[in-house]
Amino acid sequence: MFDTISTGSTATAPRAAQPAPSLPDAPEIAPILPRQAKTVRDTGLEPRFVTDLVLKSIQVIGKAPLAVLAGKLRLSINVLREVLNPLIAEQQVEVAWCGESDIDMQYQLTAIGQRAAADALVRCRYVGPAPVTLASYRAVVERQALRHDQAERVTPAQLAAALGEDGLAPGTRDILGAALYARRSLLLHGPSGSGKTQLAGKLGRLLPGSIAVPYALIVGRQVIRLYDSVLHASPPPLARQQEERRSCDARWTVCQRPLVHVGAELGREMLDLRYDAEEGLYHAPPHLQANNGMLVIDDVGRQRIDAAELLNRFIGPLDTGIDQLTLQGGQAEAVPFDAAVVFATNLAPGAILDDAALRRIGYKAEIGAWPASAYRALLRRQCRLRRIEYDDAAAEHLIERLHVQSRRALLACYPGELLDRIADFAGLAGQDARLSTASVEQAWRSMFIACEAEA
Secondary structure, X not given: OXXXXXXXXXXXXXXXXXXXXXXXXXXXXXXXXXXXOOOHHHHOOOHHHHHHHHHHHHHHHOOEEHHXXXXXXXXOHHHHHHHHHHHHHOOOEEEEEEOOOOOOEEEEXXXXXXXXXXXXXXXXXXXXXXXXXXXXXXXXXXXXXXXXXXXXXXXXXHHHHHHOOOOOOHHHHHHHHHHXXXXXXXXXXXXXXXXXXXXXXXXXXXOOOXXXXXXXXXEOOEEEEOOOOOOOOOOOOOOHHHHHHXXXXXXXEEEEOOEEEEOOOOOHHHHOOEEEOOOOEEEOOHHHHOOOEEXXXXXXXXXXXXXXXXXXXXXXXXXXXXXXXXXXXXXXXXXXXXXXXXXXXOOOHHHHOOHHHHHOOOEEEEOOOOOHHHHHHHHHHHHHHHOOEOOHHHHHHHHHHHHHHHOOOOOOHHHHHHHHHHHHHHHXXXXXXXXXXXXXXXXXXXXXXXXXXXX
């Protein structure tokens, strides 16, 4: 997350030189990022707000090189000069140092400028990348929307490649594919440990393409922090010279479609803007950060909000593509909502939602026990990841004896958990971890209460 003080084919014979091929996975910048703002008016921001932001930033930096100031505020040199020149004329800012180039300059505040910066902090404490307007954000989200008819759709081949090792019945995989293709809401239900959360993550990573995300939004004079480096992961490396040549708006960054996950910690207060008085900004709720990507709501029925109320909170925005968020003082603002929503629960759906509520969810898929062959293959893959030698006899003992005797289903969580315990016991004994009947027995006993395992 950005710092609000400083920011965050081969040839067989010689031939004529050809342009270097672009990386196959590198997104084109120009179609994604908006064009660079070359004037204050182009930014869409009030001139007073931009001036205040420059004053506050110079105060924080001290002697602020022009290039550094541009990088911190994500504004072009032209915009900064348009602001700085009047401030110099008004003796609020002065040139602290000047090099050979007209860009190689440092600025500092005068005594008058120090007072002006203090007044600016009273109006708004935010110091960081210049925000973009809500209107600009709406337009970009709409352009990148998942629901567009022309938006790229998942293919059966992609679905099979991503989910082929997950022990899913063909009918279940078809349900998941249809939900992704139609970009409709999805309910995953099944016992704890069946792999619903991991499955939702794989579905999120199937959403194609890269998107533009702003560091922050402005509503009136209120700033909303949107970008989160954890949620908005960078795509494959981009060529810096291409970015500069395209003259893109640096207030936006290119990222993969976000995958935002919330669980039992979710409460009503997390579904609206949260004001941070110390930083002078609002924090965006998870579903706003998930725009143009996927929102996974896990542990439905166990949150600090009723399941029916939670569903009602999102059904309207899912239908209209618009959500309402509230600022301090009760001012409501319409913001875009374009996220594929996946609900997941280990409770019986009928116990937490009535028939009318369940009908409003697009697709439902039960995620349960794995077939023995898929479970065995999962155990083998988990052994390979941990560099533990796989043993057929130990696998058979686990599947045909321990699971059968305890009447525990073959769930996706067990192989990894067992192997971690095998490694723990081996490490304690100063030995290499081995998958054996004895080591599986020991790990199994450590996972379950004895009377349950023997029931």
